[in-house]
Amino acid sequence: GMEAGNALIIGTFRADGLRSLSARIDEPEWQDFYGDAEVLTYFRPGGSEHHLLFARAAAIGAWNTKTPFQLTLGGERNVRGYDYQRFPGGRRLVLNLEDRIYFGWPFPKALDLGATVFADAGRIWSGDAPYGAHSGWRTSAGIGLRTAFPAGGRTVYRVDFAWPIERGTTVRDFRLQLSLGEPIGMNPRMLDPQVMRSRPRGAARQLFPSAR
Numbered sequence: 001g002m003e004a005g006n007a008l009i010i011g012t013f014r015a016d017g018l019r020s021l022s023a024r025i026d027e028p029e030w031q032d033f034y035g036d037a038e039v040l041t042y043f044r045p046g047g048s049e050h051h052l053l054f055a056r057a058a059a060i061g062a063w064n065t066k067t068p069f070q071l072t073l074g075g076e077r078n079v080r081g082y083d084y085q086r087f088p089g090g091r092r093l094v095l096n097l098e099d100r101i102y103f104g105w106p107f108p109k110a111l112d113l114g115a116t117v118f119a120d121a122g123r124i125w126s127g128d129a130p131y132g133a134h135s136g137w138r139t140s141a142g143i144g145l146r147t148a149f150p151a152g153g154r155t156v157y158r159v160d161f162a163w164p165i166e167r168g169t170t171v172r173d174f175r176l177q178l179s180l181g182e183p184i185g186m187n188p189r190m191l192d193p194q195v196m197r198s199r200p201r202g203a204a205r206q207l208f209p210s211a212r
Helices: 203-207
Strands: 002-004 007-019 030-043 051-063 091-102 112-125 138-148 157-164 175-180
Touching: 112 157
Parallel strands: none
Antiparallel strands: 002 007, 007 030, 030 051, 051 091, 091 112, 112 138, 138 157, 157 175
């Protein structure tokens, strides 16, 4: 991570793969290769304590998979206007942009209250997923409320109202999402379950079972 004026920029990257020393001629030497990268940017215009712009770019994919692996494009961590199960595939790119505002009222000593306006864009490729497909670019937008109780608390209660931006959108396509924590942002505990269920646990745990 790095600080640049009123902006904080954080990036992460991880890659895992298994190399087979006894692969057949028709099999790739490297198998179950997973890679993901994420860049987060927090910016306070004019150093404001009540206004924050947030941007995120996240990419993830898997290649030569023997372990079942599948991503989806919808859900609270990705393009929020779509259901969690929409657009399955094996490689994904997501862009998120939020304008977050802290109200500081009506009870600033009892709770923190704020709102956000957001827009999401992303696409998914079929990759090696059994039922994967190319989604093309998909976008959504929405508004939300954020509150923490008591004031200064680390647990954030989120209410998001999102809808897909596409032709034929009706009231039935609007989505209401209730969640805790920060699924999109700087929270190392919020790992993508679709990735963690498939990727290897790491060489350290295989070679040294007692390692933590």
